[in-house]
Amino acid sequence: xxxxxxxxxxxREQIAALQFERLKRILEYVWAHAPAQKLKLSQAGVEPGxxxxxxxxxxxxxxxxxDFTDNYPYGLLAVPKxxxxxxxxxSGTTGKPSVSFxxxxxxxxxxxxxxxxxxxxxxxxxxVVQISFGYGLFTGGFGLHQGMEKIGALVIPLxxxxxxxxxxMWEDMRVTVMISTPSYALYLGETVRxxxxxxxxxxxxxxxxxxxxxxxxxxxxxxxxxxxATNNYGLCEVMGPGVSxxxxxxxxxxxxxxxxxxxxxxxxxxxxxxVGEQGELVLTTLTKxxxxxxxxxxxxxxxxxxxxxxxxxxxxxxxxxxGRSDDMLIIKGVNVFPSQxxxxxxxxxxxxxxxxxxxxxxxxxxxxxxxxxxxxxAGVLESFSELDNIRNTIQDKLRSILGLxxxxxxxxxxxxxxxxxxxxxxxxxxxx
Ligand code: ZN
Numbered sequence: 001x002x003x004x005x006x007x008x009x010x011x012r013e014q015i016a017a018l019q020f021e022r023l024k025r026i027l028e029y030v031w032a033h034a035p036a037q038k039l040k041l042s043q044a045g046v047e048p049g050x051x052x053x054x055x056x057x058x059x060x061x062x063x064x065x066x067d068f069t070d071n072y073p074y075g076l077l078a079v080p081k082x083x084x085x086x087x088x089x090x091s092g093t094t095g096k097p098s099v100s101f102x103x104x105x106x107x108x109x110x111x112x113x114x115x116x117x118x119x120x121x122x123x124x125x126x127x128v129v130q131i132s133f134g135y136g137l138f139t140g141g142f143g144l145h146q147g148m149e150k151i152g153a154l155v156i157p158l159x160x161x162x163x164x165x166x167x168x169m170w171e172d173m174r175v176t177v178m179i180s181t182p183s184y185a186l187y188l189g190e191t192v193r194x195x196x197x198x199x200x201x202x203x204x205x206x207x208x209x210x211x212x213x214x215x216x217x218x219x220x221x222x223x224x225x226x227x228x229a230t231n232n233y234g235l236c237e238v239m240g241p242g243v244s245x246x247x248x249x250x251x252x253x254x255x256x257x258x259x260x261x262x263x264x265x266x267x268x269x270x271x272x273x274x275v276g277e278q279g280e281l282v283l284t285t286l287t288k289x290x291x292x293x294x295x296x297x298x299x300x301x302x303x304x305x306x307x308x309x310x311x312x313x314x315x316x317x318x319x320x321x322x323g324r325s326d327d328m329l330i331i332k333g334v335n336v337f338p339s340q341x342x343x344x345x346x347x348x349x350x351x352x353x354x355x356x357x358x359x360x361x362x363x364x365x366x367x368x369x370x371x372x373x374x375x376x377x378a379g380v381l382e383s384f385s386e387l388d389n390i391r392n393t394i395q396d397k398l399r400s401i402l403g404l405x406x407x408x409x410x411x412x413x414x415x416x417x418x419x420x421x422x423x424x425x426x427x428x429x430x431x432x
Contacts, residue, residue: 003119004112007258008313012306015314019261020054022286027051030292034078036071037063037294057263058272062282063296068098068237076291077101084290089137090236097137100236101290107146109287113242113256114147117232118177120247120311121205125152128173132180132188133210134160134421139240140210144179147242153177160184160420163191174202182213182221182231183423186355189224203227209234209241211422212321214339216346220355231320238283238296244318252305252317259287262316263295264304267325278303280325281318299324301337329426331367334404338425341371344397352380352390356416363430369406371398374416381412 002008010018027048030037041047044061051057068076073096077084086107089099102110123129129148133140135157148155158169160180166188169175178185185206192198206221206229213221213231222229232245233253243260244253255262260283264273267280281298285291300321308314323337330336338359346355352375360370373394380386391408398406 001119001122002312003116005312008116008254008315010258010314012314015257016054018258019286022258023054023057023261023284024048024051026284026286026288026292027294029289030078030294034076034292036067036075037078037292040067041294054261057261057284057295060295062270063237063293065098065237065297065299068100069096072096073099076293078292079103079290086142087137088139088142088236088240098237099137103289105287105289106239109259110143110239110242111146111150113234113239113245113259114144115150116256117207117230117242117245118147118151118153120245121207121228121230122248123148123151123153123177123205127151127153127176127205128156129153129177129179130156130158130166130169130173130175132158132160132166132178132184138210138421139234139236140179140181143234143240143242144207148177148179163188167191167195167197170203171197171200176202176204178203178206178225178227180206180208181210181419181421181423182208182217183211183419184421185221185225185229186217187418187420189221190354193224198224198226201226205229207232207245209245212323212339214320214343214346216343217355220346233300233318233321235298238285238293238298239288243283247309247311247313249309249311251309252319254309254313254315254317255304257315260284261286262304262318264302265297267299267301275304275306275316278322281321301325301328327426329361329428331361331369331404334402336369336402336404340401341398342425344401345373345394348393348397350390350393352377352386353394353410354413356418357425358416359426361426361428361430367430369404370409371406372409372411372416375410375413378413380410 084101086102089097135141206227209232230246234241234243244255263282264279273279281300285293302318302321305317354376356374358372394408
């Protein structure tokens with residue numbers, strides 16, 4: 001079902017006109033109400049009146065995560081504090097977090113964005129939705145929560161962690177929709193399989209976000225839990241989940257173009273790339289009141305698809321992110337994303353091997369990669385020939401995909417850490 005056909009199926013020319021009109025309005029708004037954002041514009045020598053078409057966006061300066069931390073706590077707020085009703089943020093690895101705020105109007109729009117992705121997989125007031133995202137500053141929990149309530153579904157705010165309780169609630173409350181990171185879903189699915197309780201569950205649909213999900217990982221989650229899974233995407237600095245999401249056809253994530261203007265740039269040079277080329281996603285908020293953001297550099301690498309989707313929605317799609325440009329490893333000059341390793345591992349469908357791994361990068365004269373992969377069945381450890389076989393299969397596939405030789409180590413079942421939020425599977429031991 002399409003929640004808001006008027007906007008989601010708007011003809012492309014009308015979308016462009018709407019975006020331009022909203023862009024002009026947001027620039028005037030920033031100029032009048034957001035001193036920190038205005039300063040950046042004037043330092044770059046541009047005024048709102050200089051933007052005469054969407055192409056002129058390229059003249060505007062980027063906003064980065066540093067702008068959020070530099071202006072912590074309230075420096076980016078464009079409304080009086082009494083008009084802000086919510087704060088979210090992401091933990092910085094060092095120092096202050098980057099925080100963002102929402103007015104009542106922002107909250108309305110955010111809820112609508114969630115209803116769009118939930119409607120696409122048929123979520124209705126008849127559903128029981130369990131949210132297994134952490135509730136807190138992270139936008140995942142509360143973000144999905146309010147949209148699901150808007151639809152009228154019964155929402156269980158269980159938060160992440162306590163796997164047995166997750167499964168108990170699924171069963172007892174006859175939960176039909178699950179929401180979590182793909183890594184946690186993978187782990188929950190594994191537990192369902194080990195406990196043999198799948199037949200007792202009523203799960204039908206899963207909505208996943210907070211980190212990338214490869215097609216192979218999705219297939220594995222769907223198989224172990226017996227659900228249809230869709231991916232959604234968002235980030236706290238521009239809104240949270242709902243910036244984009246898959247429709248029922250699951251062929252790219254439709255970006256809510258009536259609220260965000262997407263660009264793809266070359267992450268090295270900052271040049272805007274033509275639609276269809278791969279690069280870093282940059283987003284401008286077109287309607288956000290509390291913290292309007294011009295050209296936010298997401299660090300996420302993706303590609304835009306402008307062809308009309310068979311679902312009827314006209315909003316451009318972004319392909320699932322390959323990973324953050326910050327997560328990209330450069331090994332002997334080759335770009336490697338952890339998501340590629342995951343695809344290989346799950347895609348090989350080796351019965352003895354699970355989806356859990358850790359990737360160690362070391363520097364010993366030259367860069368080396370060691371992939372630790374967890375076995376599903378400890379019995380395999382007794383057969384040297386079988387272990388060799390598995391190791392070689394993984395190694396060969398990685399060599400053909402990445403063009404790199406990678407040492408593969410097989411480890412005992414349940415020895416690699418599980419993640420209840422975003423997974424962190426790379427250990428880079430090289431000196432910076
Ligand atoms: Zn579609």
